[in-house]
Amino acid sequence: MPETDLPPREAAASGLDFEQIQASPEFQELRSRLRRFVFPMSAVFLIWYAAYVMLGAFAHDFMAIKVWGNVNVGLLVGLGQFLTTFIITGVYVRFASRELDPRAEAIRTEFEGTAS
């Protein structure tokens, strides 16, 4: 077995110059838009989740404060996690179909069309 190892990947025969596509400004734009959205958003929901877990582990009295009837802070913060999960999902889907899908498709048609 040669040290370079075996890359028998069918698509490698597509004849596309992926390094050229990668260097193109269109691709760089797509890449940075994706990263500028998903990294901060992931940080936001992970920190919010971590805060919730910490409150659940250490702040029992705070979580037990009654807000409405028997519904307390803990329950509201927990339901808040559900709510933010649904909201972030919706925001991402809007972002992806507006900002990512058209750019990815433009790159696909530009480069896939030229390859035989």
Added chain:
Amino acid sequence: MKLLAAGATVGNPAANIGIFVLFVVITLFIVIRASKKNTTAAEFFTAGRSFTGPQNGIAISGDYLSAASFLGIAGAIAVYGYDGFLYSIGFLVAWLVALLLVAELLRNAGKFTMADVLSFRLKQRPVRMAAATTTMAVCLFYLLAQMAGAGGLVALLLNISSEVGQALVIAVVGLLMIAYVLIGGMKGTTWVQIIKAVLLIGGAALMTVMVLAKFGMNFSEILGAAQASVSGSTTKAVAARDVLAPGAQYGASMTSQINFISLALALVLGTAGLPHVLMRFYTVPTAKEARRSVVWAIALIGAFYLFTLALGYGAAALVGPDEILAAPGGQNSAAPLLAFHLGGVVLLGIISAVAFATILAVVAGLTITAATSFAHDIYASVLKSHQVTEDEQVRVSRITVVVLGIVAIGLGILANGQNIAFLVALAFAVAAAANLPTILFSLYWRRFNTRGALWSMYGGLISTIVLIVFSPAVSGAKTAMLPSLDFAWFPLANPGIVSIPLAFILGVVGTLSSPDDEDPALAAEMEVRSLTGIGAEKAVSH
């Protein structure tokens, strides 16, 4: 224990069995019809990538909402209150990791398995071997937990209390699973999951409405009644619990609080590394459909966990903790008992059948994932250096399904009655430590290389398993798997807080300590393909 001996079962076992048999007959019919065309590898492993996003999203929730989610979380809320709710939040928020960071890029860059993506630009053989090893480990732990759970369920629902009878039922579940996977392949398995998910979520919704109706549609009333019922328990420790605030299960000491944080970490990071969930992204035609599937999954799973909140507190209020804890199956019986309380024999029969269907469908999903990984990654790529046809991969995976099914039956019978609830948490911890760091690094970090991947995957896998073996989950505690022995030195039953950061660090250290010698052309190809979908595997046309 007296209660257990007298009238251990509720409802009518014949009705429970009858409804379950009906489910099996209908799903088998659909599986056989759906699988007329199961000849190629893409058909068998990925259902020809022909499912729509919504269909796949429903199937994902069918895969994800295991018996542990349904019976376990409802029961934990009924008995411990708020602390049970914490689980479901971790299980749900985890889907954002899958949606934002993993699903679409993985769909674009891979073909059949997680290893396709991880080994894309690294050295094929060792990385594939490592990824297949962690895949099999996660599937095995998960499978074992499901099979052993089947035994306890049988005791409760079918009034089969003898060891032999329970072993027989476990064997039947295993054989049915083998039949589904062999006949139906990924397409048949997916349909079973879709049907099961609809029944499970529909059943939970129905029960939620019934519980709410009993309390005049006022959720606060349910909470009050649940707390009153728990406070009236004859067991002092249970009666002292505040079930509306966190702390009843995990608040006792610093160790248990850190244990809880460790569990929360494994839950939120584990989901996006579960191989049987990742493999579902290959059953849709495009990355955009993969995104739609996750959106559907998030909506359904989120709704389901909201239902379990009402069901858990409803069971505490209407059934009461004493009756739940005295039932065979303990807290797992909260949801079935509530069903009996609300709708008598018929509703109990339906919920029981759904619980069985849940075990069956999850086990089938795990088995096809493990078998695909063995055939595609270990057999075809590592052992035979890609010198085998895809037909042969399908043949090998079919044999693997039978072997895995028999192993699962055997282990399930051995593990029956054992306290192995920690196995699901272990599966999540292994997925979070061994799989997720490498998935993220290989998708987002260009410098990441083979040594980093191997150190991270093996380091995450080994550290998780070693810490579990020497934890109070296995020995040295009354609730341990081996309560009579004591070789525990690690204080936490959930190792994630150590093993997950360790696996990330090993990935970084391994990468930086070896030269940057990976092929830049392959790295470019992977990045371009994963982001744009150029050259992605297309749906099989009919």
